[in-house]
Amino acid sequence: MTVTDVFIHPHPRGDSTIRRMARTARECGFDTLVAIDQPPAEYNGVSILKGIIVSERTMKAVNAAVRKRGDTIVGVTAGENSFNRSVIQTPGVALLTGICSTRRNAFDHVTARFAAEKKVAVHLDIGMLITCRGHTRQKVLTRYRELLTLQRKYEFPFALGSGAYSILDQRSVREMVQLCGLFGMERDETLAALATIPDLRLESSSPRVVS
Amino acid sequence: MKPLPPTLRENRRYVLARIRPSTIVADERDWHIAISEAVSSLYGDITAAEIHAGTIRQEGAYLIIRCKRGWEDKLSTALTTVRAVHQTPVHLQAISTSGTIKALKKKIRPVITGDEVTCVINGSDHSGIYYADGNIDLIRRDMKGQEVVFLTKDDMESFHATTTKSDGI
Numbered sequence: 001m002t003v004t005d006v007f008i009h010p011h012p013r014g015d016s017t018i019r020r021m022a023r024t025a026r027e028c029g030f031d032t033l034v035a036i037d038q039p040p041a042e043y044n045g046v047s048i049l050k051g052i053i054v055s056e057r058t059m060k061a062v063n064a065a066v067r068k069r070g071d072t073i074v075g076v077t078a079g080e081n082s083f084n085r086s087v088i089q090t091p092g093v094a095l096l097t098g099i100c101s102t103r104r105n106a107f108d109h110v111t112a113r114f115a116a117e118k119k120v121a122v123h124l125d126i127g128m129l130i131t132c133r134g135h136t137r138q139k140v141l142t143r144y145r146e147l148l149t150l151q152r153k154y155e156f157p158f159a160l161g162s163g164a165y166s167i168l169d170q171r172s173v174r175e176m177v178q179l180c181g182l183f184g185m186e187r188d189e190t191l192a193a194l195a196t197i198p199d200l201r202l203e204s205s206s207p208r209v210v211s
Numbered sequence: 212m213k214p215l216p217p218t219l220r221e222n223r224r225y226v227l228a229r230i231r232p233s234t235i236v237a238d239e240r241d242w243h244i245a246i247s248e249a250v251s252s253l254y255g256d257i258t259a260a261e262i263h264a265g266t267i268r269q270e271g272a273y274l275i276i277r278c279k280r281g282w283e284d285k286l287s288t289a290l291t292t293v294r295a296v297h298q299t300p301v302h303l304q305a306i307s308t309s310g311t312i313k314a315l316k317k318k319i320r321p322v323i324t325g326d327e328v329t330c331v332i333n334g335s336d337h338s339g340i341y342y343a344d345g346n347i348d349l350i351r352r353d354m355k356g357q358e359v360v361f362l363t364k365d366d367m368e369s370f371h372a373t374t375t376k377s378d379g380i
Contacts, residue, residue, distance in 0.1 A: 016361035020346065023363065130292050133252055167361050168231060168302040171291060175304065178288040182253075 003173060004032040004197040006123055006161035007051055007075065007097065013037075014165030021167055022046040028172035032197060034073050034161070049073055049197070053097060059086055066092035073197070075123060078102045081111060088114045095159055097123035100143040107147065115156035121196050122147060122156060126171065126179050127163030144183040158193035222280035224308055225267065227315040228290055231302040232348060232359070233272035233322050234340060242266045242274055245296045246303075250289040262286055267312065272322045274303065275315055283308045300359075332370050 005025060010018040018035055022043035025033050034051040041048045050072045054065045057079035065074050075095035076087045084106055087093055096115065099107050099122060107122070115122060124147070128140045151158055160180070164170045171179065173194065180190040237245075243266040251259040262282040267275040278286040287305035295301055309315045325340035328347070339349035345364040362370065 011360065011362070015359060017363065017366045017369075019363045019366055020361045023346065130294060137253075166300065168294075168300045170302075172304060175291045178284070179291060182288065 001191075001195050002032050002198050003030045003191075003194045004034060004049075004159070005030050005164070005170070005194075006034045006073075006095070006159045006197065007036060007053065007125070008033055008162065008164045008170070009036050010038060014169075016165075016167045018048060019043045021164065021170065022048065024167040024170050028170055028175075030173065030194075034197065040071055051075060053077060057083055059083070059090075062087055062090055062093065066090060078106055081106050081108060084111050085114055088118050088120045093120055095121050095123045097125070099123075099147065100125070100128060100140045104143075104146070107150070109150060109154070112150040112154040112156055116154045119157065119199065121159040122151070123159045123161060124180075124193070125163040126160055126176060127169055129179050129182060130169070130171075131163075141183050144185075148183060148185055148189075157196045157199065158189075159196045160190065160193045221263070223277055224280050224283040224310060225312050225315055226276045226278065226283055226286055226290070226305055227307045227309070227318055228274045228276060228303045228305050230269075230272045230274055231304065234325075234348070235296065235299060235301055237296045237299075237301075239266045239269055241296050242269065245293050245301075246276060246290065249293045250286065253289045253292055254285060258285070262289075264289075270316070270319055273306075273319050275312055280310075330367070 008021060010016060010021050013036065018038050022033060025046050026044050030046065032047045032049060034049045036051055036053065038048055038050055040050050052065060052072055053075045054062050055077045057077065062076055069092055073094045074092055075097045076093055077098040078084050078096050079102065084096060087096060088111065124144055129137060132140055160176060162169055162171050176194065177187050177190045246264055246266060247259065250262055250264055254262070261279065262285055263279045264286055265277045267277050276286065290303045290305050293301065293303045307315060307318050323342050323344055325342040327338065328341045329336060329338050337349045337351055339347055341347050347362050347364065349360045349362060351358045351360060
C-alpha cells in the first residue's frame with residue numbers, strides 16, 4: 001500500500017533539500033512524497049511526485065494550471081462555496097486544500113457529494129495542528145471534525161500531508177495517526193487517507209470521451 | 212516524612228523520545244518546560260495535571276519522559292506538537308513506552324556522530340556537520356542570525372560547493 005505525504009515544501013521554499021526529506025520520509029514510513037515545484041524522481045526508494053497549489057481563487061488560474069499539468073498533481077486552495085463547486089467539477093484537479101481557512105459554509109453537503117462523484121480529495125494539512133496554537137488550532141480541529149462527519153456520510157477521499165518546510169516538520173505514520181485521532185479520525189481512516197494519491201492519479205489520467 | 216507505601220503510589224509509565232537534530236543543546240529543565248507547554252496547550256491544564264508529565268533524563272539524542280499510567284498515548288501525541296526549545300526548531304519522536312526505565316534504556320541506539328566541516332558555497336563560507344550516513348547539516352550565519360540547512364552529500368553539487376576545507380565532502 002502506498003503511503004503518501006501530500007504537499008511538502010523542500011529547498012528553496014524550506015530549509016531541507018528534497019533528497020534529505022526523502023530520507024526522512026523513508027525513516028518515517030512513507031514511500032511517496034508530493035513535493036511543490038520539484039520534478040518527479042526517486043530517492044532512497046521514495047517516489048517524488050510533482051505538485052502545485054493554485055492559490056489564486058479564480059477559475060482562470062485553475063484552468064491554466066490544469067492545461068499545463070502533465071504529470072503534476074494539481075491542488076487548489078479553497079475559497080467560497082461556488083468557487084469550490086466549480087473547482088471540484090474541473091477535470092484535472094486532484095485536491096482541494098486549505099479548507100480550514102475558509103468559512104464554515106464553504107464546503108457543505110452538496111460540495112461533499114460532488115467531491116465524492118468526481119473523486120477530488122480534500123487535503124488536510126496536519127502541520128496546522130502542530131504549528132498553530134490556541135484559538136487557531138481549535139478552529140482547525142473543529143473544521144476537520146466537521147469534514148470528517150461529511151466524509152463518513154458521502155465518502156469523498158481525504159489526503160493527508162505534514163505541510164513540512166523542514167525535516168523537523170515531517171511526522172511518521174504513527175504520529176499522523178495520533179494527530180488525526182485528535183479530531184476523531186480512526187486509525188484505518190487515517191491509513192486510507194494516506195493511500196489516496198494513486199487512485200487520484202488514475203482518475204485524473206483516464207481518457208475523457210466527448211460525444 | 213515517611214514515604215508512601217508502594218500500593219498507594221501513583222503507577223507510572225515512561226516514554227522514550229528521540230530528539231532531532233541530535234546536536235541540539237538543552238538540559239532536562241528546558242525539555243520539561245517545552246513538553247509541559249505543549250501538553251497544556253493541546254489538552255488544557257486539567258488534563259496536563261492528570262498526565263503529570265516530567266522529564267526524567269536525557270541520554271544522548273534520547274529523552275525519557277514520565278507520565279501517569281493510562282495517559283501515555285496523550286503524552287505521545289503532545290510530544291509530536293513540540294516544535295522548539297529555546298526558540299531552536301526541534302522534533303521529538305516518541306519511540307516506545309514502558310513501565311520501567313531499564314527496559315527503555317535497552318532501546319536506545321548509539322547516535323550517529325558527525326565530523327565538523329567547512330565548505331564554500333557560492334563564495335561564502337558555511338560550517339556544518341557531516342554525518343557518516345551522508346547527511347549534512349549546514350549552518351548559515353548572517354546578520355539576522357543563524358539558519359540550518361539540511362541536505363545530503365549528493366546535494367552538494369547542486370549547491371555549487373566549490374571548495375571544502377575538511378575531508379569528507
